[in-house]
Amino acid sequence: MTWLWGALLFWLAAWAFNAWLAGRARARGRVVTLFIPALFGITLLVLWEGVVRGLNVPSVILPAPSAIWARILGALPTLGEDFVQTILKGALGGYLIGCCAAVLTAILIDRSPFLQRGLMPVGNFVAALPVVGIAPILVMWFGFDWQSKAAVVVVMVFFPVLVNTIAGLAASERMQRDLMATWGASYGQTLLKLRLPAAMPFIFNGLKIATTLALIGAIVAEFFGSPVKGMGFRISTSVGQLALDMVWAEIAVAALAGSAFYGLVALIEKGVTFWHPSQRARG
Amino acid sequence: MRALLPVLTVLAAIVALWYAGAVWMNSQWSYDQAARAGVEVSLTEVVAETMHQDRPVLPAPHQVLAGLWEGLFGQKITSKRSLVYHGWVTLEATLLGFVIGTGLGILLAVGIVHNRAMDLSVMPWAIASQTIPILAIAPMVIVVLASLGVTGLLPKSIISAYLSFFPVVVGMVKGLRSPDAMQLDLMRTYGAGAWPVFWKLRLPASMPFLFASLKVSAAASLVGAIVGELPAGAVAGLGARLLSGSYYGQTVQIWAALLAAAMLAAALVIAIGAIERVTLRRMGMAR
Numbered sequence: 001m002t003w004l005w006g007a008l009l010f011w012l013a014a015w016a017f018n019a020w021l022a023g024r025a026r027a028r029g030r031v032v033t034l035f036i037p038a039l040f041g042i043t044l045l046v047l048w049e050g051v052v053r054g055l056n057v058p059s060v061i062l063p064a065p066s067a068i069w070a071r072i073l074g075a076l077p078t079l080g081e082d083f084v085q086t087i088l089k090g091a092l093g094g095y096l097i098g099c100c101a102a103v104l105t106a107i108l109i110d111r112s113p114f115l116q117r118g119l120m121p122v123g124n125f126v127a128a129l130p131v132v133g134i135a136p137i138l139v140m141w142f143g144f145d146w147q148s149k150a151a152v153v154v155v156m157v158f159f160p161v162l163v164n165t166i167a168g169l170a171a172s173e174r175m176q177r178d179l180m181a182t183w184g185a186s187y188g189q190t191l192l193k194l195r196l197p198a199a200m201p202f203i204f205n206g207l208k209i210a211t212t213l214a215l216i217g218a219i220v221a222e223f224f225g226s227p228v229k230g231m232g233f234r235i236s237t238s239v240g241q242l243a244l245d246m247v248w249a250e251i252a253v254a255a256l257a258g259s260a261f262y263g264l265v266a267l268i269e270k271g272v273t274f275w276h277p278s279q280r281a282r283g
Numbered sequence: 284m285r286a287l288l289p290v291l292t293v294l295a296a297i298v299a300l301w302y303a304g305a306v307w308m309n310s311q312w313s314y315d316q317a318a319r320a321g322v323e324v325s326l327t328e329v330v331a332e333t334m335h336q337d338r339p340v341l342p343a344p345h346q347v348l349a350g351l352w353e354g355l356f357g358q359k360i361t362s363k364r365s366l367v368y369h370g371w372v373t374l375e376a377t378l379l380g381f382v383i384g385t386g387l388g389i390l391l392a393v394g395i396v397h398n399r400a401m402d403l404s405v406m407p408w409a410i411a412s413q414t415i416p417i418l419a420i421a422p423m424v425i426v427v428l429a430s431l432g433v434t435g436l437l438p439k440s441i442i443s444a445y446l447s448f449f450p451v452v453v454g455m456v457k458g459l460r461s462p463d464a465m466q467l468d469l470m471r472t473y474g475a476g477a478w479p480v481f482w483k484l485r486l487p488a489s490m491p492f493l494f495a496s497l498k499v500s501a502a503a504s505l506v507g508a509i510v511g512e513l514p515a516g517a518v519a520g521l522g523a524r525l526l527s528g529s530y531y532g533q534t535v536q537i538w539a540a541l542l543a544a545a546m547l548a549a550a551l552v553i554a555i556g557a558i559e560r561v562t563l564r565r566m567g568m569a570r
Contacts, residue, residue: 019400033403042403061427066332096412118289122297129548130506131539133521141308141340223513239426247423259411 007050014043063245071245072252078234079253082099087257089146090218094153098214099207102158106165107191116166123166126161135221143226152221157210161203169195169204201276204269211261215254298344305343309333312340319503346552350539363519366543372520374547376436376508380443381498381501387444388500389493390449395452396459396485397477409452421510432452439511439520446507454496458489487566494559501551 018036045065051057052064059067074077109115135152142148172195180190222232231250238246306329313332316326324332334343342350354366361368391409395402421442428438462484470480512522521544528537 015400018404031450036403037399037405037407041408061430074455114289115293117286117290118291118293121286121290125549130502130509130547132506133509133525133544136525136537137534137541140529140532220510220513224522224526235420235423239423242426242430244423244427245457247420251420253421 002054003050007054008052008200010046011043014046019257020154022202053218054267060242060244063248067245068252069175072249075246075249079249081229082231082234082250083257085146085227085229086149086213086218086222087261090149090221090230091153091214091261093146094150094218095157095210095214097150098154098157099161099210101154102206102277103165103203104162105158105171110169110191111187112182123159127163129158131156132217132220133148135149135217136224139221139224144227146230148252149218149221149226149230153214153217156213156217160209160213161206164202164206167198168199171195172198173201200269200273204265204273207265208269209263213267215258215261219254301341305339305341306330306333308340309336313337338532339534342538346535347538347542350535351542354539354543366521366524366539369519369524370523370539370543370547373505373508373512373522373544376439376511376520377443377501377505377547377551379436380440380445380507381447381504382438384444384447384500384504385451385497388448389455391448392452392455392459393481393569395456397481406456409449412449421507421513425511432504439508442505443507447504450499450503451493451495454492454499455489458492459485461492462488487568490562490566491568494555495556496558498546498552501555502548503549504550505544 018039021032048062049064049066052062063071109119132152134155136254138151138155139148142151176194176198177190180194185193212243219232219235222230223236226233231254235247235250239243310329310333313324313329313336317329333339335346339346351366354364357366391405395406398569424442425438428434428441466484466488467480470484475483508520509522509525512520513526521540524540528534528540
């Protein structure tokens with residue numbers, strides 16, 4: 001019982017401290033905006049640990065964070081193998097192919113307003129569909145290995161990126177395009193020097209949405225069949241064995257990989273679209 | 284309506300590509316069959332043959348439509364082979380999850396807007412959790428809840444709720460913060476406390492944002508319900524239909540289930556769009 005009460009006490013103390021910090025931090029520095037969410041996250045972990053230990057929750061229902069951490073350290077080679085199979089080969093491979101294809105398609109149909117008017121509603125519609133459902137079909141076509149996962153990812157990321165890129169290519173203003181015309185710029189020059197840079201905030205918006213979709217696609221596609229490695233495979237088999245600490249370890253890796261992937265794209269965005277108002281330092 | 288002709292053209296192109304793909308991908312099997320039987324087949328015979336194989340690699344559009352028609356209207360809607368039955372199972376879970384997720388999302392958004400400590404501590408995690416492939420935990424939620432004795436509708440709905448939760452939180456926070464300083468000042472000159480400001484200014488102002496995120500979260504919760512049906516041997520629902528189709532190589536069944544899911548998603552989004560139009564018009568906010 002001490003565990004439970006200790007955790008609850010810690011939670012209340014951390015909450016009071018956070019409230020106090022948030023209340024008085026009028027001049028909120030970088031430290032505070034990082035510290036408060038960090039403390040909240042730690043509180044959740046402590047509460048989780050305390051509840052599991054205090055109430056003796058069996059590990060087949062909810063393992064404690066410490067047990068998950070021990071499993072992560074114990075199963076590093078397996079986790080690494082799954083990471084390479086699912087994230088690097090499946091998700092990243094499909095992500096690169098799908099995003100490149102989408103941007104190229106957008107540029108190709110950019111010259112035809114007719115196609116644009118036709119593709120935008122269709123693309124928006126497909127982007128809202130449960131595209132994951134196509135996974136069993138693609139697994140049938142491309143086999144069990146990572147190629148089929150990459151194919152699922154390609155289909156999933158294609159339309160969000162396409163729709164955003166088309167919207168982005170229309171983002172440059174009339175005046176700017178007229179200026180390019182007065183300078184005698186060709187179509188290609190206008191595209192490279194004005195319209196693609198102007199489209200970058202939109203394209204990166206689509207790319208960021210696509211990072212999450214890519215991981216989801218790669219993991220879910222493995223539920224439909226995979227070689228004996230990969231995160232989705234490990235999750236579904238470990239669930240079958242009720243080895244929930246392994247499942248949580250995979251989830252932790254997936255969460256970490258997802259955040260890192262997103263962060264990487266956001267970082268590239270910061271470098272490419274430094275001129276955009278949303279990226280300029282407020283002050 | 285200006286977009287009608289281009290959209291139809293694009294759709295026609297997709298169908299044409301689909302037929303071409305069906306011929307291309309299915310012809311291999313036809314040639315193999317012919318070679319095994321020791322007969323020569325002409326191209327036209329192969330093309331005709333690829334249109335109605337039993338287990339095509341890629342079923343032709345009319346086969347899928349026939350499968351869909353058969354599934355929707357070919358049997359009693361209580362039959363295990365009826366897509367109406369499976370669609371209803373999925374829709375139930377979707378709607379329950381959607382309601383739970385949206386309700387919790389709105390509550391959390393209200394808390395975030397009114398409590399600074401909550402804003403600073405919860406919001407970064409809400410955004411970070413968007414980058415995490417949440418769907419990966421779907422099988423675990425199902426199995427754990429099943430071991431606790433909770434089965435049926437609720438586990439799937441929890442996954443749906445989880446997926447539809449965050450779009451609503453993010454959209455509602457944005458919406459509840461959308462009244463500008465001038466409007467808030469006006470409320471203060473009227474002597475309005477936090478409660479009237481919330482009911483009379485913040486909540487109405489957030490409606491357009493709410494509906495925009497409701498559309499996203501409706502689609503997300505359908506995905507959640509379908510994925511929730513994949514593991515742990517669910518026997519009913521569109522996801523179970525997909526899974527059994529992939530086990531037994533029934534491609535027509537997979538495509539029909541997929542099309543049914545697409546129609547369901549479209550229906551949900553259109554329904555929310557209709558409610559949005561009516562609500563915003565009655566509130567005088569229609570653009």
